[in-house]
Amino acid sequence: MADAAAQQVFAPWNAPEAKPIIQFRNVTKRFGDFTAIDDLTLDIHEKEFFSLLGPSGCGKTTMMRMLAGFETPTEGTILLDGQDIAPVPPNKRAVNMMFQSYALFPHLSVWDNIAFGLRREGLDKDRIGNRVEEMLRLVQLGKFAQRKPHQISGGQRQRVALARSLAKAPKLLLLDEPLGALDKKLRQETQFELMDIQETTGTTFVIVTHDQEEAMTVSSRVAVMDHGKIVQVDTPDRIYEEPNSVYVADFLGDVNIIRGKASRKDMGADTDHVHIHFAEGQSPLWAATKRDLAEGTEVALAIRPEKVTITRDRPTDRNNAIRGKVHDIAYLGNISTYHVELPGGQIIKAQTANTRRVARRSFTWEDEVWLSFTDTAGAVLVD
Structure with a gap:
């Protein structure tokens, strides 16, 4: 069995010699006075499953429509395999698009639906038959x-x-909310089918979605968008664990945001940690960060609920421990989320796996509890 560390990692974006299949170069798209895409530069590599993620109106669909040829950039250039695609009409591009509605022909069989585009290309009967069967x-x-x-x-x-x-056999397949019409369970199953098919064909997939879980599941990389700009591009795990802004941390999954002032004056020679003074009468929080922060800088500590431990007694093995009272409980079957109110009124969420039956669980409403987390649990962010 091959050593896991020796397995090749798919990360062409880190390879200096890798040439992107898609290149946005200072692309801006305006509709009248409205700027849908604002001076956007982005590379997408061959065989990527790349997600454009963001709220409605952030510009992700406009990006896809420009790739497909349904819109043209107001400024800037889009290259596909090194070629400026602006003068190339949609039907001549090595690009195909799959719509949320699927747009199947209701009067045609499954076989004929798949064959439709091949017949329009004028291919001979045997080649069409072989390709449809494939x-x-x-x-x-x-x-x-x-x-x-x-x-x-x-x-x-x-x-x-x-x-x-x-x-x-397009070089690029664009998927516009392709699983939006499916129920949740089927959508989750189909995500893995999509991944298998993409890997089998080697086609570059670019998917537009507002479903964070979907983007995290299928993608090699995710681009989080806001108001026509890309806020962060990275692998799903880094986007989730190391967001570069409060916007990204808050948009992707559930998160606690604790705001305070950074201080290193009591840290001595330790330059890898910072104290965060967040509330009157509370001990400062310890957070690992290599950011160069001036004394008193306003920061936000973003901590995922699953990284917060809830206990009856104060833990003795952690620097960060805060007392509070259980304000609400969200029971989600496999997990429970405890909403704990701190003395100052802020609500912090902690998640636990439901490994015990309901009657044997430790906490209920109004219980006094301790919340704790490690120094490395959160990301220190500056707005």
């Missing part, structure tokens, strides 16, 4: 080939749309 095997729909779209499930229609989009 796509049916890829999405595991061979036995449904002669059914109409209304005769198959939502998840199967999604796979037909995917097969049709991949049939012409």
Whole structure:
């Protein structure tokens, strides 16, 4: 069995010699007085599963429409495989797009839906047949080939749309909220199918989504967007664990934000930690950071609820321990989230796995508890 450390990691964005397949260069897109994309520069590499994540109106769909050829940049350049795609009409680009509605032809069979684009290309009958059969095997729909779209499930229609989009072997496949029409359980199952198909074909996928969990699951990298700008681009684990701003920390998953003033005057020679004075009468919090912070700098400590431990007694092995009272409890089946009110009124959330039956759990409403976390649990951020 190969040593895990020796396994090759897919990270072309870290390779100096890697050439991106998509390059946005100082791209701006305006609609009248409204700026949808604001001086955006971004590289996406071959075989990436790249997610554009953000709230409605942040510009992610506009980026996708420019790649597809439905919009043109007001300023700047978009390169696909080194070629400026501005003069290339949508039907001549090595790009295909899969819409949220799937846009299948209801009067055509699954087989004919997949073959449609190949017939428009004028390919001979044998090549079309071979390619359609290959796509049916890829999405595991061979036995449904002669059914109409209304005769198959939502998840199967999604796979037909995917097969049709991949049939012409595009260099780039754009997916606009592709799983939005599916229920949660099916959406989660289909995410892994999408990943397997993308890895099998080697096609570069760019997906637009507002579903954070979806972006975290499928992506090689995630670009978090806000008001036409990319706020942070990184791998899902780094986006989650090392956000570069309060906006990113707050947008991705659940988070506690504790605001205070940074101080190192009592830290001695320790330059890897900082004290955060966050409330009158409370001991300062310890946080690991290599940021160069001036004395008294306003900072925010972002801590995920699963990194906060809740106990009846004060822990003796941690610098960070805060007393509070259980204000509310959210029972989610596999986990419970405790909303704990601190003396100053701030609510801090702590999550625990429900390994015990309900009747045997330790805490309930109004209980006095201690919240604690390690020095490295949170990210020190400056707005």
